[in-house]
Amino acid sequence: MSWPSRTTVTVIVIATSLAIGMTPANAENEPAGRQQAYAAAAAEFGVPESVLLGVSYLESRWDTNAGTPSTSAGYGPMHLTDVVAANAGGTHHDHGTEDPRGDDARPALHPRPGEPDLSAPNLRTAAEAAELTGIDRRTLREDPVQNIRGGAALLADHQRDLGIRSSDPADWYGAVARYSGATDTATAAAFADEVFATMAQGVARVTDDGQAVRLAARPNLEPDTAQLDRLGLRQTNRHETECPRSLGCEWIPAPYEEFGDDYGNHDLANRPESQEIDYIIIHDTEASWETTLDLVQDPTYVSWQYSLRSADGHVAQHVKAKDVAWQAGNWYVNSKSIGLEHEGFAANPTWYTEAMYRSSAKLVRYLADKHDVPLDRAHVLGHDNVSGTIPSTVRGMHWDPGPYWDWAHYFDLLGAPFRGTGTPASGLVTIRPDYARHKPAFTGCETAGEPCAPHGSGSVILHTEPRADAPLLTDIGLHPDGSPGTMHISDHSSRMETGQRYAIADREGDWTAVWYLGQKGWFHNPKRQPTAVWSMGMVATPKRGEASIPVYGRAYPEASAYPSHVPVQAVTPLQYSLPAGQKYAVGLVTGSEYYWAVTFDATNHTVVRGKTRYVQIQFGHRAMYVNAADVDLRPSVLPL
Structure with missing residues (x-):
């Protein structure tokens, strides 16, 4: 078998596209199912289908993400990169009023x-795929079939550069490692190892746009890892890692x-x-x-x-x-x-x-x-x-x-998967919606007030009553005026997240209520498509006789615990309170500590420990603390 030149590949690709009824800018004639798109692209470019599927799974889990770019400017099932303005400068530490150090x-x-530095070659693989296929970059970004073909063309080109002629998937280790875009040996190897592990184990799933795709297991696959040495990558500086x-x-x-x-x-x-x-x-x-x-x-x-x-x-x-x-x-x-x-x-x-x-x-x-x-x-x-x-x-x-x-x-x-551990009488729920199917109607992703594109999410929304049109709960920390929460993408006033546990407050039909920021919050939790699973554990509730107790954002010691050279740090309650009769899931019970480190010379840094003990609870969207002396800890099981 002889490898065609890059120019020849471009001509063949365009001719093949026309022969099967697909123009470079038209995806309407997609083969029957995404699975066939992978098979056709693999055959067209001489890439083993299992290799193409394995690489695509590691990049995107075969999803299209509605044409939106990944965090590294990657598009489509093959994560072809085309650097865009979305990669703006700064980080989340630059925004808002948060002091990252958090020590007053x-x-x-x-x-x-x-x-931003957007010059890296691995942010521009769509351009390389465009050169190889003759398909414009926009089509490669937006059309799943052409995106898969672009990825296959890149893999074939990497294999051609290595001078390896083989249809055996085991002989494609170097091309897969090159596809990662890594510039060091350890990262390229880690990516390729994961691809080949996925190929060995096999996987099947339904994509975000409803396409069933399957990669059959090849348990005896032994890739030629020695190819890594031929890629000319720098050795990884592990040093003190x-x-x-x-x-x-x-x-x-x-x-x-x-x-x-x-x-x-x-x-x-x-x-x-x-x-x-x-x-x-x-x-x-x-x-x-x-x-x-x-x-x-x-x-x-x-x-x-x-x-x-x-x-x-x-x-x-x-x-x-x-x-x-x-x-x-x-x-x-x-x-x-x-x-x-x-x-x-x-x-x-x-x-x-x-x-x-x-x-x-x-x-x-x-x-x-x-x-x-x-x-x-x-x-x-x-x-x-x-x-x-x-x-x-x-x-x-x-x-x-x-x-x-x-x-x-x-x-x-x-x-450590989130699994149910009980029944409705167990007293707790662990939030667990179906990520792919659960698409809350968030706003403000690009423009304030404008709907976000539908997308899978692990967030579950709470309402004041068991109905979808009821107002959201109020977080007085985020909305000091007492207004209810919103569906703005950053507003988690009335939002629970996958894996978090909350104490059950009530149930009514397909709706379940939990205790949240001192309020009763309702969420839709139907039996046929639940957004939470029943759980059990420990809960904290105010001691008898207490109308409410304070809630804290940190577990600092009492004043008497501080040595003379360390200024006393205030034990300041947050603006929330935990009312009598409510229960909250316990995360941990811990002592009180403060690390005094305010000088460059670390010899006088001091850890202050007190006698006060705290209980971490899931109080709202955030984890908070209560004084252990203020609460009783009980099993979550509800009384019959």
Whole structure:
């Protein structure tokens, strides 16, 4: 078999398109089903069908995402990249009023906006596919059939560059690794390994536009991994990384430097000896990969422990787990957590690649095992689940990774799926809508007040009464005027998220009520298509005789616990209260701590521990705390 030239390929592709009734700008004559589109493209370009399906699954899970771009400017089932204005500068840390450090013992830190760097070749693969196929970039972005053909053309071109002539899928390891767009060996290998693992195991699903696609299992597949050495990629700088060996993880350190009267961009510590790590925080970057790396290496900016790239799942570590990154906007949570930033944009109905989900899940499993962090939604939090520290900071807290992060799929990959553990009498529900079919009517993704494009979501909306046209609940932290919540994409006043647990307050037909921010909130939960599963656990309720109790955003010690050289930090209630008779799911019971670290010289940093104990509860969309002395802890089971 001889390989045709690139020019010949272009002519053949156009001729083939016309022969089967498809013009480059017309998808109406799509073959019968998406499965056939993969088979036709594989045959046309000489790519094994299993390889084409495997790569596409890792990039998009075969979804089209209605033609919207991914966080790394990728389009369609094959994630062809065409860099667009959506990749704006800055990150979510640049917006709103949140101080990422979250410690009112220090001046608020307001990071500078970053400038986007959109020059990377892996952001422009649609142009290369256009050259190979003769199909214009817009069609490659918007037409699923042409998108698949463009991806097949790229894979064939990578294989041709390697000089390998074979129809055996095992001989396509190098082309698959090249398709990832990775520039280092470990990341390219991690991507290719996941593709071939998927091919070995097999997978089947229905896509976001209703197409059934199946990749048959090939359990004895043994790829030629030695091809990786022929790609000319740089060796990954693992250096001091704390990552599983199976990940393409490199060390790109955040600077610990002094400037003027301040320093940045994190604090030295000695965790877990000094403080236990209780949380892993999931963020998105609101920026391109290059911009993200530029900012985390700026000593005047903020920091996080890890960044994950959308296109291939590449991981960069910036801050050691023992040290405290400035990432969550709550100093107590910062001092007790590890932060992961995922290249993404929460404000748009965009998507996250399977490659990134899998890398993130591997990393979180590794970190959770190493630091004894339970794999549940009380310990693996979104940035949007982190509470403000005091009343004045609540409204400015961030809301990433947003309602389009697929928590159910993520926890499936973590090996900790959300399953029901009881009956309606068990007293709790775990939020678990069908992500692909559940499409809340959000607004403001692009223009305030305008509907967002329909998109799968793990968010479930709460109403004041058991009917869809009833008002939403009120979050006085986000709406101090007492107005109800809205469906604006960033307004989670009346919104629960997949994996979160809430105490059942009532039931009526297809509607279930839970306790939420001191109110009774109703959500649609029909038997045939439930949005939650029954669960059991512990709940917190005010002690007998208490009309209501305060709720806190951090678990700080009592004043008497502070040594003379550490200023006492106020134990300030938030603007919420927990009324008598209500119950809230317990996430953990913990002691009180404050990490005093306000000087560049870390020798006098001090962990203050008090006698006060706190209970973390799922009080609203965010996790909050109550004083253990104010509540009774009981099994969630409802009385008969």
